[in-house]
Amino acid sequence: MSKIASVKAHPIVVELKTRYWTAHEGIATWSVIIVEVQTDDGVIGYGEIHGSPQKGICTWVERLGEYIKGMDANAHLPVWEKMFGVTHPRRNGIMDQDGMPPPPARSEFPQVLGALGGIDIALWDIKGKLAGLPVYKLLGAENRPILSYSTGGYYREGAPDNHCAEEMAGFIAKGYKAVKLKTGAGPLDVEIGRIKATREAIGKDNLLMLDVSGAFSVHEAIRFAQGAEPYDITWFEEPLHWYCQPADYLQLAEATTIPIAHGERLTNRFTCRDFITSGGIGYIQFDATRFCGFTESIRVAELANQLNVKIAPHHAPEIHSHLVAAYPEHGFGCESHGDPERDPTFYHLFSERAQIKDGYVHMNDKPGFGIEIDRKFMERYKAK
Numbered sequence: 001m002s003k004i005a006s007v008k009a010h011p012i013v014v015e016l017k018t019r020y021w022t023a024h025e026g027i028a029t030w031s032v033i034i035v036e037v038q039t040d041d042g043v044i045g046y047g048e049i050h051g052s053p054q055k056g057i058c059t060w061v062e063r064l065g066e067y068i069k070g071m072d073a074n075a076h077l078p079v080w081e082k083m084f085g086v087t088h089p090r091r092n093g094i095m096d097q098d099g100m101p102p103p104p105a106r107s108e109f110p111q112v113l114g115a116l117g118g119i120d121i122a123l124w125d126i127k128g129k130l131a132g133l134p135v136y137k138l139l140g141a142e143n144r145p146i147l148s149y150s151t152g153g154y155y156r157e158g159a160p161d162n163h164c165a166e167e168m169a170g171f172i173a174k175g176y177k178a179v180k181l182k183t184g185a186g187p188l189d190v191e192i193g194r195i196k197a198t199r200e201a202i203g204k205d206n207l208l209m210l211d212v213s214g215a216f217s218v219h220e221a222i223r224f225a226q227g228a229e230p231y232d233i234t235w236f237e238e239p240l241h242w243y244c245q246p247a248d249y250l251q252l253a254e255a256t257t258i259p260i261a262h263g264e265r266l267t268n269r270f271t272c273r274d275f276i277t278s279g280g281i282g283y284i285q286f287d288a289t290r291f292c293g294f295t296e297s298i299r300v301a302e303l304a305n306q307l308n309v310k311i312a313p314h315h316a317p318e319i320h321s322h323l324v325a326a327y328p329e330h331g332f333g334c335e336s337h338g339d340p341e342r343d344p345t346f347y348h349l350f351s352e353r354a355q356i357k358d359g360y361v362h363m364n365d366k367p368g369f370g371i372e373i374d375r376k377f378m379e380r381y382k383a384k
C-alpha cells in the first residue's frame with residue numbers, strides 16, 4: 001500500500017501584460033496553486049487549484065495534508081470524505097474528541113473546498129502513476145481528441161468595441177473551431193453589435209458561445225438572448241446575477257432558444273444537482289480545480305450524463321480533458337485560451353501536458369494526468 005507521506009502547496013502568480021476585463025472584474029494577474037502530494041514509496045502527484053485568496057487556500061492544503069497523512073493514497077473516497085468532513089459538524093466533533101478540528105468559520109469554506117480539490121486531483125495523478133495508466137484509462141475511456149474552444153473578446157482599455165471580431169478570427173486562423181466571447185458589460189445595442197461582428201469574422205461553420213459573467217437579471221437576460229439568437233449561439237454562459245437560483249435559470253431557458261451554460265462557480269455536487277435537474281441548463285461547467293476536485297467532477301458528470309446535460313468543464317484542459325473523454329455522448333469539450341498572454345501558466349508552467357492543436361485537446365499517454373511541472377518557472381513566479 002502506498003501511503004500519503006507529504007502534501008505541499010506552491011502558489012504561483014504571473015503579472016499580465018494587459019489588464020483584461022469581463023463584465024464582472026478586471027484581471028491583472030494570473031495565478032494557480034500547484035499541489036504536490038508524495039507517497040511513502042516516492043511517487044509524486046500534482047494537483048491544481050484556481051482560487052483566492054491563495055494564502056488561505058495554501059494554509060488549508062497544509063492543514064488537510066496533516067489530517068490525511070498515512071492514509072492509502074489510492075483510497076480517494078475515504079480521503080475525500082475525511083477532508084470534506086472538516087466543513088460540517090460531526091458527532092463528537094467538538095472539544096478535540098475525534099482528533100480533528102471543529103468546523104472552521106463558514107467564510108473559510110471556499111478555501112477548504114479549493115484545497116480539498118487540489119489534493120484530490122493530485123491523488124488521481126498518483127493513482128494513474130501507481131497503475132501505470134493515464135487517468136482517462138482509469139475511467140475506462142479511450143484517448144480521443146477533445147473539442148476545445150478559445151475564450152477571448154475581453155474588454156481592454158482603449159480598444160474599439162469590435163476589436164473582439166479580429167481577435168476571434170485569429171483563434172480560428174490558429175485552428176480553433178469554437179470561440180467564446182466575453183460580453184454583457186456595455187449597452188445592449190453595442191453588445192449585439194460585437195456578437196454580430198464576431199459571427200461575421202469567424203464564419204458560419206464555427207461555434208460561438210457567449211459569456212456574460214453573471215451580468216443580468218432574468219428580464220435583462222431574456223432581452224439579451226433574444227437579440228443574440230439570430231447569430232447561431234451555442235450557449236449563453238452565466239447569464240444571471242450571482243444570487244439567481246435554478247428556478248430563475250428555468251424561466252430564462254423557457255424564453256430563449258439558446259441553451260444556458262452554468263456551474264464554474266458552484267462549489268459541490270449538491271448545488272450542481274439542482275441546476276442539472278431543474279431543466280434550466282444545457283451545459284454544466286463544474287471546475288474540479290476550483291472546488292472539490294476530480295472525484296466531485298465525476299459525480300457531477302454522471303448526473304449530467306443521465307439527464308442529457310452536456311459536460312463542458314471550465315478551464316484547465318490538461319485535467320478536465322480526462323473527464324470529458326469518459327462521456328462520448330454528453331462530454332462537450334474544454335475551455336482554453338488561444339492567447340498565451342492571457343493564460344501564461346497553461347503555456348509555460350508545464351514541461352509536459354496535453355497539447356491543443358487544430359481546436360482539439362490531444363491527451364498524451366503518460367500515467368496520471370500526463371503533466372510535468374517546469375520547476376524553474378514555478379520558482380521564478382512563486383507568490384511572495
Ligand SMILES: [Mg+2]
Nearest residue numbers: 211237238264
Ligand atoms: Mg465563464
